[in-house]
Amino acid sequence: MSTTPNTQPEPLSPISRRRLLGTAGAVGAAGLVAGGAAGAYASETARSEPDPLSSLGSTAEPFHGDHQAGITTPLQAHGHLVALDLAPGADRKAAAALLRRWSKTAEELTAGRAPADDTGIALDAGPASLTVTFGFGRTFFGKVGLKDRLPEALAPLPDFSADALDPRRSNGDLWLQIGANDGLVAFHALRALQREARGAARVRWQMNGFNRTPGATSRPMTARNLMGQIDGTNNPKPTDDDFDQRVFVPAKGQPAWMAGGSYAVVRRIRMLLDSWDHLSPERQEKVIGRRKSDGAPLSGGTETTPVRLDKVNADGSLAIAGDAHVRVAAPASNQGAAMLRRPFSYHDGFREDGAPDAGLLFIAWQADPMKGFVPVQRKLDRGDGLSRFLRHEASALFAVPGGCVPGEYVGQALLEG
Amino acid sequence: MSTTPNTQPEPLSPISRRRLLGTAGAVGAAGLVAGGAAGAYASETARSEPDPLSSLGSTAEPFHGDHQAGITTPLQAHGHLVALDLAPGADRKAAAALLRRWSKTAEELTAGRAPADDTGIALDAGPASLTVTFGFGRTFFGKVGLKDRLPEALAPLPDFSADALDPRRSNGDLWLQIGANDGLVAFHALRALQREARGAARVRWQMNGFNRTPGATSRPMTARNLMGQIDGTNNPKPTDDDFDQRVFVPAKGQPAWMAGGSYAVVRRIRMLLDSWDHLSPERQEKVIGRRKSDGAPLSGGTETTPVRLDKVNADGSLAIAGDAHVRVAAPASNQGAAMLRRPFSYHDGFREDGAPDAGLLFIAWQADPMKGFVPVQRKLDRGDGLSRFLRHEASALFAVPGGCVPGEYVGQALLEG
Numbered sequence: 001m002s003t004t005p006n007t008q009p010e011p012l013s014p015i016s017r018r019r020l021l022g023t024a025g026a027v028g029a030a031g032l033v034a035g036g037a038a039g040a041y042a043s044e045t046a047r048s049e050p051d052p053l054s055s056l057g058s059t060a061e062p063f064h065g066d067h068q069a070g071i072t073t074p075l076q077a078h079g080h081l082v083a084l085d086l087a088p089g090a091d092r093k094a095a096a097a098l099l100r101r102w103s104k105t106a107e108e109l110t111a112g113r114a115p116a117d118d119t120g121i122a123l124d125a126g127p128a129s130l131t132v133t134f135g136f137g138r139t140f141f142g143k144v145g146l147k148d149r150l151p152e153a154l155a156p157l158p159d160f161s162a163d164a165l166d167p168r169r170s171n172g173d174l175w176l177q178i179g180a181n182d183g184l185v186a187f188h189a190l191r192a193l194q195r196e197a198r199g200a201a202r203v204r205w206q207m208n209g210f211n212r213t214p215g216a217t218s219r220p221m222t223a224r225n226l227m228g229q230i231d232g233t234n235n236p237k238p239t240d241d242d243f244d245q246r247v248f249v250p251a252k253g254q255p256a257w258m259a260g261g262s263y264a265v266v267r268r269i270r271m272l273l274d275s276w277d278h279l280s281p282e283r284q285e286k287v288i289g290r291r292k293s294d295g296a297p298l299s300g301g302t303e304t305t306p307v308r309l310d311k312v313n314a315d316g317s318l319a320i321a322g323d324a325h326v327r328v329a330a331p332a333s334n335q336g337a338a339m340l341r342r343p344f345s346y347h348d349g350f351r352e353d354g355a356p357d358a359g360l361l362f363i364a365w366q367a368d369p370m371k372g373f374v375p376v377q378r379k380l381d382r383g384d385g386l387s388r389f390l391r392h393e394a395s396a397l398f399a400v401p402g403g404c405v406p407g408e409y410v411g412q413a414l415l416e417g
Numbered sequence: 418m419s420t421t422p423n424t425q426p427e428p429l430s431p432i433s434r435r436r437l438l439g440t441a442g443a444v445g446a447a448g449l450v451a452g453g454a455a456g457a458y459a460s461e462t463a464r465s466e467p468d469p470l471s472s473l474g475s476t477a478e479p480f481h482g483d484h485q486a487g488i489t490t491p492l493q494a495h496g497h498l499v500a501l502d503l504a505p506g507a508d509r510k511a512a513a514a515l516l517r518r519w520s521k522t523a524e525e526l527t528a529g530r531a532p533a534d535d536t537g538i539a540l541d542a543g544p545a546s547l548t549v550t551f552g553f554g555r556t557f558f559g560k561v562g563l564k565d566r567l568p569e570a571l572a573p574l575p576d577f578s579a580d581a582l583d584p585r586r587s588n589g590d591l592w593l594q595i596g597a598n599d600g601l602v603a604f605h606a607l608r609a610l611q612r613e614a615r616g617a618a619r620v621r622w623q624m625n626g627f628n629r630t631p632g633a634t635s636r637p638m639t640a641r642n643l644m645g646q647i648d649g650t651n652n653p654k655p656t657d658d659d660f661d662q663r664v665f666v667p668a669k670g671q672p673a674w675m676a677g678g679s680y681a682v683v684r685r686i687r688m689l690l691d692s693w694d695h696l697s698p699e700r701q702e703k704v705i706g707r708r709k710s711d712g713a714p715l716s717g718g719t720e721t722t723p724v725r726l727d728k729v730n731a732d733g734s735l736a737i738a739g740d741a742h743v744r745v746a747a748p749a750s751n752q753g754a755a756m757l758r759r760p761f762s763y764h765d766g767f768r769e770d771g772a773p774d775a776g777l778l779f780i781a782w783q784a785d786p787m788k789g790f791v792p793v794q795r796k797l798d799r800g801d802g803l804s805r806f807l808r809h810e811a812s813a814l815f816a817v818p819g820g821c822v823p824g825e826y827v828g829q830a831l832l833e834g
Contacts (some may be wrong), residue, residue: 054633076601077494077630119694120709121645125634182633183494184641187764187775191690206766212492213630215473216599217542224601273608277536292537347604348765351621358604396452 031077036385048285052092056181056214057126062105065403067248068261068410070133071365072238075223076179076185079209079344081266081361083137083172083396084201084358092144094200096415099134102176102195103409106132109189120197122188128181130189134173134410135264135398143173149414151255153263153368154399160381169205169268169394175265177363179344181214205394208283209361226345226358227276227389229288230295233303234330236340246372247340247365249402257413260402265339265373268346268394271359287385289324297326309333314382323385334379339364339372359390369397445597467686473598473631474543483677483818484665488759489549489655489784492640493596495603496626496761498683498778499611500554500626500813501618509561513832515617516551520826522613523549526606536612541768545598547606551827552681552815560590566831568672570680570785571816577798579809586622586685587812594681594780596761602693605758611831622811624685626778643762643775644693644806646705647712650720651747653757663789664757664782666819674830677819679782681724682756682790685763685811693806704802706741714743726750728785739800750766752808756789776807786814 019063034189061069072134079284086095109117112127141150176193180186194203211223224230244250249258276284295303299311299319307326311319320327331338342365347358366372380387433753478486503512525532529544558567592609593610597603628640642648653663661667666675698709707713712720716728716736723741728736737744748755759782764775783789797804821827 056630057634078627120698121641121643123641123645123710125629128630128633151426182630183627183764184629184643185633187643187762188645191694191773195694202771203767208764208766210600212542212601213473213545213599215632216545216602217474224539224541226538226601226604228536228540228605277608277612281537293540333647345600345604347625349599349625350620354619356608409827 001133019330047356057128057185058112059129059181060111060127061129061131063103063110063132063403064406067262068131068133068400068403069110069249070131070177070179071262071340071400073129073131073179073340074214075211076129076131076180076186077211077213078179078183078212079211079361080176080178080190081185081209081344082176082190083203083204083206084174084176084197086140086143086173086201087199090143090147090200092415095140095144096412097417098174098197098200099411100131100409102134102193103404104190104255105192105196105369106134109185109192115192119188119191121191122182122184125185125188128185130180131178131184132189132193133177133264134399135400136179136411136414137172137175137396137398139171140173144415146414147259149255151258151399153370154397157265157369157395157397158374158378160377160392162381162387162390163395164391164393165395166393168208171396172204172398174201175264175266175396175398204338207346207394208348209346211344218356223343224343225343225360226347227284228272228274228292229284230290230292230303231343231360232341233290233295234307234326234338235252237337245367247367249367253367257411257417258399258401259297259413262367262400263369263372264398264400265364265366265369266360266394266398267360267362267364267392269360269362270357270391270393271390272389273358285326286321287323287389289326290322298324320324321385323383325380325384325386327383329376334375337371338377339366339376341365365400435644453491469802474545474602475529476546476598477528477544477623478511478546480527480549480639480820481823484679485548485550485817485820486527487548487594487596488664488679488757490548490596491631492545492628492759492761493546493548493603494598494628494630495596495779496602496628496762497593497603497607498591498624498626498780499594499595499607500621500623501591501593501614501622503557503560503590503618504616507560507617509832511617512557512561513829515591515614516828516832517826518613519549519551520821521609522609523551523606523827526609530622534610536605536608538608539599539601540598542602542605545602547597548595548687549600549606549610550594550681550817552817552833553591553828554592554815556588557590561832563831566672566674567743568675568816570787571814574682574786574812574814575791575795577794577809579798579804579807580812581808582812583810585625589621589815591618592681592683592813592815592817619730624763624811625765625777626763628761640760640762642777643688643690643764644701645709646701647707647720648760648777649707649758650707650712651755653723653755662784664784666784670784674815674816674828674834675818676830679784680786680789681815681817682745682779682781682783682786683811683813683815684777684779684781684809686777686779687774687808687810689806689808690773690775702740704740704742704806706737715741730785738802742797742801742803745796745801746793751792754788754792756783756793758782782817 053074067345105115110130137156178189223231236243249261251259297307299308344362351357364373522532527547555571558564597608640648653660666678668676714724716725761778763778768774781790818828
């Protein structure tokens with residue numbers, strides 16, 4: 001690699017990252033704006049010195065910690081979801097070696113460093129908030145002789161009446177969630193991790209998604225989905241007293257190897273956008289129970305005002321309709337069940353029938369799917385007015401172990417414990 | 418729409434845009450950084466006032482002008498290419514009405530305004546450098562009784578030996594190129610323009626692409642493609658004396674309705690990335706003729722140093738190999754032929770054979786394809802060492818008329834002249 005020196009900026013320490021986003025933000029972001037305006041013509045604006053203050057690119061998410069990254073990380077502009085199946089004959093040792101390689105590669109890339117033998121696809125980029133999250137599917141455990149460690153919570157999701165699931169795009173032994181604020185950084189990570197899997201596992205399915213580009217909207221980055229609806233307002237918040245309890249398996253939870261981990265429900269939910277767009281905005285808002293413009297509940301207030309399910313209009317009708325999505329999904333309607341939704345939108349062109357192949361890569365995080373996704377989806381499946389505009393086309397559930405400390409790898413407690 | 422007020426910031430005048438990118442940049446971008454760090458949890462950081470200085474979102478590209486936008490516009494992070502065929506029976510009048518509707522919608526959206534009956538998909542976004550570019554394919558002219566106005570330059574592209582073209586993803590009566598720095602803004606524009614076409618034309622093919630996110634890299638934004646190679650260094654530059662002559666049909670050119678217009682060659686070029694990544698970086702650089710790290714030619718210098726095709730190494734070998742891509746594509750090797758390449762990368766997951774369905778949505782702009790793409794591609798087809806890592810899978814050529822002034826629409830001189 002003598003002719004391809006690593007021109008990437010040094011990874012930022014947590015302190016310098018905070019600085020960049022805090023008091024030094026104005027300076028850093030001025031560099032960013034200049035970069036954005038530089039245009040397609042390199043020769044006009046070529047500079048020999050890299051600009052270390054290009055904050056979107058240089059922002060690094062920590063790889064190590066109690067929890068894996070990519071769960072409470074702010075939404076990223078680009079995402080790849082990949083499920084892999086173990087190669088025939090791959091055993092526990094091979095799986096452990098794969099997870100070790102993967103963790104090493106993810107650690108390097110998320111810090112903005114090039115792993116050994118890097119392909120150089122994203123040279124000159126910083127980490128751009130890259131995260132890599134690893135999970136295990138139910139089928140993994142039997143194949144590597146670890147059936148005794150299969151978590152109860154990883155029981156197959158129940159069938160829902162509206163499901164039309166494609167098994168080829170559902171489930172999988174292993175799962176990768178890759179997110180970054182730059183498309184090339186995300187693609188590079190995907191390629192690097194796929195390369196590490198060669199011989200040990202092969203891709204079962206892969207889905208690409210996106211969210212708003214940081215800075216594209218002056219709103220805080222609550223997701224707006226392809227229906228135009230603000231999505232995620234009622235998410236549990238890290239500042240909530242019960243956030244950790246809802247989202248993460250406790251330190252002394254079961255199984256022990258899942259301490260600090262979470263369960264990810266992944267659903268590919270196609271939106272029937274042509275039908276949806278035929279509704280008037282007023283009708284759309286009744287289906288959801290929130291205003292489209294700002295996400296405020298139809299029971300009044302602003303986006304963050306708690307939804308008042310009992311509010312009655314002057315004419316005696318419910319402000320939030322009986323089958324409104326926010327009513328049926330509300331914790332109050334589900335014995336307090338809640339999950340952290342952290343989705344990507346997807347758009348894969350159009351289908352044979354001319355409809356857009358587009359919708360939501362729904363990803364929900366919870367300490368126990370039976371107290372999160374399952375009861376809420378059971379309720380939605382029966383009573384949600386939004387359901388007729390949605391098609392659940394793929395589904396998976398993964399056990400996502402806790403984070404690791406330097407020198408260890410994700411899943412080590414499962415594979416070597 | 419009474420319950421869905423337009424919360425978008427006012428479109429920026431060219432002056433305020435310049436201000437934003439100049440002296441006021443530091444302040445604006447500080448807001449941007451804060452937005453980027455705000456995260457997925459709206460309620461923690463909700464602000465009632467929109468921040469008008471979120472520069473990535475609020476940057477507007479002018480819709481009106483001598484040339485259409487999207488040709489010399491800096492590369493955008495998200496792109497959609499769409500070809501449509503006229504509905505059976507659609508005549509010149511119907512086509513004119515469609516182009517009028519499209520221009521109106523594009524004018525509104527690119528200024529950050531919501532058209533009448535907007536679906537609200539991207540509410541609260543600014544224009545995020547949205548551009549919409551309209552083109553006509555060869556088949557358009559016969560269908561609307563305008564065969565006498567078919568430009569000579571719109572002759573079918575010749576066959577190339579390495580072509581493996583899918584006719585279902587090639588050509589088309591009409592072409593839209595949509596680009597923006599936010600995925601939802603681009604998707605929204607696509608949906609809005611498709612809606613305007615209903616009854617008049619239907620989608621023939623659609624492709625989605627991406628480039629770096631502004632600010633992701635501290636380098637000026639020369640494209641880096643999925644091979645990791647810097648791409649576009651040798652592009653004609655707007656500061657070149659002959660830039661307009663190469664890229665745009667002159668004011669008194671033929672046909673008259675194409676004054677200020679350009680011809681777009683669109684090729685879907687899949688990259689055989691698994692084979693490519695098996696090469697050592699040194700071998701990759703020999704195939705291209707440039708260093709991977711910084712794009713400098715192997716004949717020495719920096720990215721912008723002119724390539725010295727005659728440079729000989731100490732051992733007597735050519736510094737730039739005989740079949741190196743930069744040699745075969747160089748204007749000096751092609752009687753001065755040159756074109757403005759302005760591509761998007763694409764990545765549509767993986768193919769049945771396990772290879773990535775990924776590569777380049779190659780878009781080349783020139784005043785005359787016979788003095789741009791055609792002679793260069795003839796040469797590449799025979800002698801380019803890079804060809805064996807590429808598959809040209811789709812192809813199209815479109816006449817892209819000049820820009821319009823307020824009150825007119827793109828293509829008016831063709832359809833009403």
